[in-house]
Amino acid sequence: MPLYNPLDMKRFSQQVFEKLGACPEDAYIAADALVRANLEGVDSHGISRLAIYARRMKEGRIQAAPHISVEKKGESVLLVDGDHGLGQIVAAHSVKAGMELAKKTGLAAVAVRNSNHFGTASYFCQMACEQGLGIMAFTNSPPGIAPWGGKKAFFGTNPIAFGFPTGTDTPVIIDMSTSVVARGKIILAAKQGQSIPNGWAMNEQGVETQDAQEALRGAVLPLGGAKGYALALAIEILTGVLSGAAFGPHVKNMYDEHDEKSNIGHFFILFDIEKFMDLSHFKLLIDQFLEEVKSVPKAEGVDEILYPGERRSKEYRRRLDTGIALSEEVEKELRLLGEELELYLPATILI
Amino acid sequence: MPLYNPLDMKRFSQQVFEKLGACPEDAYIAADALVRANLEGVDSHGISRLAIYARRMKEGRIQAAPHISVEKKGESVLLVDGDHGLGQIVAAHSVKAGMELAKKTGLAAVAVRNSNHFGTASYFCQMACEQGLGIMAFTNSPPGIAPWGGKKAFFGTNPIAFGFPTGTDTPVIIDMSTSVVARGKIILAAKQGQSIPNGWAMNEQGVETQDAQEALRGAVLPLGGAKGYALALAIEILTGVLSGAAFGPHVKNMYDEHDEKSNIGHFFILFDIEKFMDLSHFKLLIDQFLEEVKSVPKAEGVDEILYPGERRSKEYRRRLDTGIALSEEVEKELRLLGEELELYLPATILI
Numbered sequence: 001m002p003l004y005n006p007l008d009m010k011r012f013s014q015q016v017f018e019k020l021g022a023c024p025e026d027a028y029i030a031a032d033a034l035v036r037a038n039l040e041g042v043d044s045h046g047i048s049r050l051a052i053y054a055r056r057m058k059e060g061r062i063q064a065a066p067h068i069s070v071e072k073k074g075e076s077v078l079l080v081d082g083d084h085g086l087g088q089i090v091a092a093h094s095v096k097a098g099m100e101l102a103k104k105t106g107l108a109a110v111a112v113r114n115s116n117h118f119g120t121a122s123y124f125c126q127m128a129c130e131q132g133l134g135i136m137a138f139t140n141s142p143p144g145i146a147p148w149g150g151k152k153a154f155f156g157t158n159p160i161a162f163g164f165p166t167g168t169d170t171p172v173i174i175d176m177s178t179s180v181v182a183r184g185k186i187i188l189a190a191k192q193g194q195s196i197p198n199g200w201a202m203n204e205q206g207v208e209t210q211d212a213q214e215a216l217r218g219a220v221l222p223l224g225g226a227k228g229y230a231l232a233l234a235i236e237i238l239t240g241v242l243s244g245a246a247f248g249p250h251v252k253n254m255y256d257e258h259d260e261k262s263n264i265g266h267f268f269i270l271f272d273i274e275k276f277m278d279l280s281h282f283k284l285l286i287d288q289f290l291e292e293v294k295s296v297p298k299a300e301g302v303d304e305i306l307y308p309g310e311r312r313s314k315e316y317r318r319r320l321d322t323g324i325a326l327s328e329e330v331e332k333e334l335r336l337l338g339e340e341l342e343l344y345l346p347a348t349i350l351i
Numbered sequence: 352m353p354l355y356n357p358l359d360m361k362r363f364s365q366q367v368f369e370k371l372g373a374c375p376e377d378a379y380i381a382a383d384a385l386v387r388a389n390l391e392g393v394d395s396h397g398i399s400r401l402a403i404y405a406r407r408m409k410e411g412r413i414q415a416a417p418h419i420s421v422e423k424k425g426e427s428v429l430l431v432d433g434d435h436g437l438g439q440i441v442a443a444h445s446v447k448a449g450m451e452l453a454k455k456t457g458l459a460a461v462a463v464r465n466s467n468h469f470g471t472a473s474y475f476c477q478m479a480c481e482q483g484l485g486i487m488a489f490t491n492s493p494p495g496i497a498p499w500g501g502k503k504a505f506f507g508t509n510p511i512a513f514g515f516p517t518g519t520d521t522p523v524i525i526d527m528s529t530s531v532v533a534r535g536k537i538i539l540a541a542k543q544g545q546s547i548p549n550g551w552a553m554n555e556q557g558v559e560t561q562d563a564q565e566a567l568r569g570a571v572l573p574l575g576g577a578k579g580y581a582l583a584l585a586i587e588i589l590t591g592v593l594s595g596a597a598f599g600p601h602v603k604n605m606y607d608e609h610d611e612k613s614n615i616g617h618f619f620i621l622f623d624i625e626k627f628m629d630l631s632h633f634k635l636l637i638d639q640f641l642e643e644v645k646s647v648p649k650a651e652g653v654d655e656i657l658y659p660g661e662r663r664s665k666e667y668r669r670r671l672d673t674g675i676a677l678s679e680e681v682e683k684e685l686r687l688l689g690e691e692l693e694l695y696l697p698a699t700i701l702i
Contacts, residue, residue, distance in 0.1 A: 106425025
């Protein structure tokens with residue numbers, strides 16, 4: 001696959017969002033979040049999404065320049081109305097407001113309604129870790145997982161994410177869907193005409209399938225069976241019910257052709273570690289903890305025990321150097337998008 | 352197995368704790384939490400634990416009358432030192448303080464150190480739901496799960512729990528270990544001389560085993576592989592690192608013979624739903640949500656789709672009526688305990 005310079009791709013993405021009406025700051029955030037996903041090895045949530053975001057912005061299903069409102073309730077609760085802006089933009093504003101509040105009160109919850117797909121939750125976890133804050137992040141998404149015992153997708157693949165700063169440049173970042181696998185991986189497989197492994201998904205009849213297209217019409221299996229169902233349900237309550245956003249099948253899929261807004265909901269909890277103990281002491285403790293985790297006797301064939309966030313961080317540094325790859329399909333989509341908006345897709349890196 | 356009247360067993364348990372030095376209010380909470388676990392069908396966390404708690408209280412490893420201190424930091428953070436009291440007692444005091452604070456500020460985090468095994472997390476979730484609050488509850492526990500790629504238990508089986516009130520008498524209660532199965536089930540199997548299913552645990556050599564005794568010396572497998580590892584790690588950070596409690600192998604197992612305190616940590620987040628929306632409106636929304644979940648087309652052979660908390664609630668009502676069963680082993684332990692403390696074990700229910 002051809003390789004691209006990540007900075008070029010970030011500038012291209014930013015220009016796309018600006019051409020569609022986003023202010024430069026918001027366009028930068030959205031571009032940065034997308035390219036960061038590619039750099040970290042999460043291509044399913046990277047610039048392969050740019051074309052669909054752009055199409056929905058042109059149609060007005062995603063607002064390019066949303067009027068995001070933040071309402072404070074009690075001392076420590078923020079309610080955000082995202083005005084149907086792009087999820088990355090709405091979530092970044094929400095997390096920034098939450099960080100500011102948490103630094104005062106020690107703790108903030110931010111419940112977000114009227115938003116859209118926000119890409120990777122890890123992006124927002126990193127924002128918090130850079131400020132010395134801990135974070136829990138959740139979002140719902142269009143139906144992907146069936147209730148346990150059911151055969152029709154109802155919940156999103158609802159990720160649960162955590163971020164904790166460390167004393168090193170590699171924070172603990174956990175970002176996992178509550179399905180066996182993120183639906184984005186199935187979307188990418190379908191796009192690339194590949195099949196998927198057994199145990200990932202069921203078709204519309206409730207039978208396991210290896211056909212990515214069939215899987216997208218069916219349901220993804222929940223992580224660890226009934227326990228993944230319970231987690232997906234809890235996250236749907238936080239992000240879809242408590243926030244006043246849409247929940248379950250009321251969340252509209254941006255990939256489907258209709259004229260409704262997605263109304264995705266997010267939920268963030270931010271902790272100011274300084275209120276629990278000195279941040280420097282916390283960093284000593286968590287570094288000791290992670291060191292001990294990594295020193296556990298290894299199973300046969302294992303080279304190194306990694307903590308969550310390490311692989312992502314290594315891949316980020318590697319791809320910053322080598323560039324990011326685009327499939328032929330994604331490249332074609334972006335080239336067309338560039339033509340429409342009178343922007344040049346950056347040249348590939350010459351090796 | 353012989354059946355006992357739950358109220359009789361609650362009184363017996365309360366008397367045990369009082370004889371060992373607990374005040375009546377604390378003794379009642381501990382007894383109520385234990386018997387409630389049996390009533391809800393979670394026998395592994397019920398009065399089968401009474402004898403070991405009592406032994407450790409007599410030895411002073413668990414304080415029967417702890418001086419629990421609660422320190423407020425910022426507007427919304429509480430730091431609790433449990434003074435090595437019984438987990439059920441320390442956690443109940445912590446959650447009560449958290450509920451009071453959340454009602455003012457909308458949100459409270461309670462980080463607890465110097466505690467012990469607290470039984471089921473669901474008990475504290477129910478406390479919050481009864482007051483119209485949402486809750487997330489976490490605890491660590493002695494090493495049970497190996498890091499992904501490791502072969503030695505390091506993390507506890509660290510449960511994650513959620514509670515949300517509903518408009519009915521059955522709140523949403525999720526209480527799940529981050530292992531494939533709660534270690535308590537393996538303890539109970541070992542106690543009853545039973546084997547365990549494949550896929551639950553590894554032995555000390557890192558190989559899967561069906562021998563419950565071997566499994567207790569080895570490690571329980573994490574829920575859904577690497578994702579369960581990540582969840583267990585996040586919970587260990589919240590409960591063991593951020594709280595200032597012990598973490599990983601520094602958490603001492605109350606079943607082992609030594610003279611150290613466990614220093615288990617808990618972490619609670621309480622939400623006052625009223626700050627997000629009118630509680631009555633939330634109840635309408637969540638009831639609609641649960642109704643829609645239950646109405647999803649069922650897979651073949653499934654009678655009813657249940658939401659988390661329903662089975663527990665049905666079992667509670669059933670066992671209130673029929674009584675709770677004790678294995679011969681547990682009955683013998685309790686009879687001996689009663690003799691030591693000059694208390695009569697209640698008579699079985701005559702059928």
